[in-house]
Each structure stands twice: as C-alpha cells, then as structure tokens.
Amino acid sequence: SQQGEEDPQALSIQEGENATMNCSYKTSINNLQWYRQNSGRGLVHLILIRSNEREKHSGRLRVTLDTSKKSSSLLITASRAADTASYFCATEGNTPLVFGKGTRLSVIA
Amino acid sequence: EAGVAQSPRYKIIEKRQSVAFWCNPISGHATLYWYQQILGQGPKLLIQFQNNGVVDDSQLPKDRFSAERLKGVDSTLKIQPAKLEDSAVYLCASSQTGIDEQFFGPGTRLTVL
Numbered sequence: 001s002q003q004g005e006e007d008p009q010a011l012s013i014q015e016g017e018n019a020t021m022n023c024s025y026k027t028s029i030n031n032l033q034w035y036r037q038n039s040g041r042g043l044v045h046l047i048l049i050r051s052n053e054r055e056k057h058s059g060r061l062r063v064t065l066d067t068s069k070k071s072s073s074l075l076i077t078a079s080r081a082a083d084t085a086s087y088f089c090a091t092e093g094n095t096p097l098v099f100g101k102g103t104r105l106s107v108i109a
Numbered sequence: 110e111a112g113v114a115q116s117p118r119y120k121i122i123e124k125r126q127s128v129a130f131w132c133n134p135i136s137g138h139a140t141l142y143w144y145q146q147i148l149g150q151g152p153k154l155l156i157q158f159q160n161n162g163v164v165d166d167s168q169l170p171k172d173r174f175s176a177e178r179l180k181g182v183d184s185t186l187k188i189q190p191a192k193l194e195d196s197a198v199y200l201c202a203s204s205q206t207g208i209d210e211q212f213f214g215p216g217t218r219l220t221v222l
Contacts, residue, residue, distance in 0.1 A: 033210065042113075042200060042213035043152070088151050096142070096165050097211065099151030 004089040004100035005034070005073075012106040019076040021103040023089030024069075030092050032065055032072050037086045037102070046074075046087075081109045111135065113214035115201050121220045127189035130217045134183070140164075141178055142211060143186050144200040146195030152200055158184065159207055190222045 004023040013019050023032070032049045035043040047070065048062040049056045049065045056063045062075040076083055114133040122128050134141050140159050144152035155174065157164040160181035169176070173192070178184040188195055198218050202211040 030208070035213075040218075042215045043202075043211075045210040045212065048210055090151075092208070096154050096157050099153070101149070101151050 003098045006087070006089055006100045006103040008103060009101070010104040010106070012108065013079055015079060015081055015107055015109050017079055019083070019105055019107070021074045021078050021087050021089075023072045023074070023100060023107070025072075025089075025091045026070065028093055029067075032063075033090045033092070033097065034063060034072075034074050035088045035090060035099075037064075037088065039073050039085070043088065076105075079105075079107045081107050083107045113201055113203055113212055115199075115214035115217055117217055118215060119218050119220075121222065122191055124193055124221050125185065125190040127188045128191055128219065129185050130199050130201075130219075132214060133182045134201070135212055138203035138205050139181070139186070140207035140221030141184050142183040142204075143184070144202065145177055145200045146200055146216070148197070151165070155186070157207070159222045164207070188219075191219075193221050195219060196221045 002021045004025045007022045034046040035046045037043045046059050047063050049063050061078045065072045084107045086104050088099050088102045090099045116131050142157050143155045144153040155169045156166040156176045158178040161178050176186045198215045198216040202213045204211045
C-alpha cells in the first residue's frame with residue numbers, strides 16, 4: 001500500500017508558533033498532495049509537490065519531499081486559530097490518490 | 110467559479126433501506142471521484158470516473174454500492190441495501206485532468222440506524 005501515514009496524530013500549539021506535520025509512504029509516487037479539512041466540512045487542496053521536486057512554498061506553507069526516505073513534511077509558519085483543522089497527505093502513483101489518516105492540529109489563541 | 114455541489118447534506122436511514130447521493134462537479138472537469146470518509150480516518154476512494162467511463166472502482170463494494178455518471182457531467186452514488194457500517198461522510202471531488210489537484214464538495218453525512 002502507498003497510503004501516507006501522518007505524524008503526529010494530533011498537535012496542539014499556541015498561536016504564532018510554527019506547526020510541522022510529517023507524512024511517510026511506502027511505494028513510488030508521481031506526486032504528493034496536502035489537504036486541509038475543517039471540522040465537518042469538505043477537504044481543501046493546499047499544495048501539490050511532484051516526485052522530481054524537493055520543496056515548495058505557498059504563503060505560510062512550506063512542503064518538502066524526500067523520495068529517498070519516502071517522506072514529506074508540511075510546515076505552517078506563524079499559525080493562526082483559523083489553521084485549526086485536520087491535515088491529510090495523499091499520494092498518487094500507480095493507483096489514484098490515497099489519503100492518510102491525518103494530523104489533527106489545534107491552534108490555541 | 111462554482112464549486113462541487115452535493116446533495117443532500119445529511120441523510121438518516123434505517124439499515125436495509127436504500128439511499129442515493131448526487132454530485133455536480135465543477136464545469137469542465139473531466140474527472141469525478143466518490144470517497145467514503147469514516148469518522149477519524151482519511152477519505153477512501155470508492156470510484157473514479159473519467160468523463161462517463163470508470164477508471165477505478167476497485168474499492169467499491171459492488172454488491173451494494175453503484176455509481177453512474179451519465180453524459181459525463183453529474184453523478185449519483187447509490188447504496189442498496191445500507192448497512193450500519195456504511196455510516197460515514199460521502200465526498201465527491203472533481204479535477205480537470207485526473208492527475209492534478211482535486212476540488213471537494215461539502216459531503217453528505219449518512220447515518221444508518
């Protein structure tokens with residue numbers, strides 16, 4: 001299975017701090033994507049990083065990909081209460097997108 | 110640009126009853142996906158359509174679940190008969206090409222009693 005596994009399962013930080021979430025997967029991929037899901041809502045695409053890319057930025061988000069270690073990290077800088085959500089990594093390779101179980105981030109004001 | 114539309118937003122049924130969900134993807138998106146998300150887990154792909162053809166339905170429980178995408182636009186997902194373990198949020202998503210980002214609808218929360 002190429003299901004991504006996020007770590008940690010839950011993370012609680014103070015507003016203004018940085019949050020780092022990690023994702024590990026098992027097989028070769030074409031791309032890895034990060035999604036956010038607010039409580040009781042649909043998922044929102046955050047960033048897509050292709051297998052030949054090592055780092056990508058979008059606003060306060062920074063994603064890295066290490067294909068040799070089959071791992072990715074999502075860094076959210078200067079977190080806000082509105083960043084409270086579940087964050088999922090999803091991998092795409094020989095099969096369609098496969099999601100992990102997510103990291104639950106709580107940002108305390 | 111209008112997002113992915115889904116209806117109903119909530120549905121409560123008794124086990125062994127049938128239920129249907131509807132999805133209208135973003136205009137022009139060729140690829141449509143149905144996911145099942147059980148509480149506390151990530152979404153699991155049930156079926157992927159490219160236009161009106163099925164690309165992947167390997168995780169669709171075909172004895173009780175069916176889906177169609179007539180005319181390659183909107184889609185329906187049906188469960189008949191429902192089981193208790195079908196209680197979940199059913200998410201529809203679409204993408205332009207099938208290898209790019211997916212846009213998700215708000216989901217339908219199904220409770221089977």
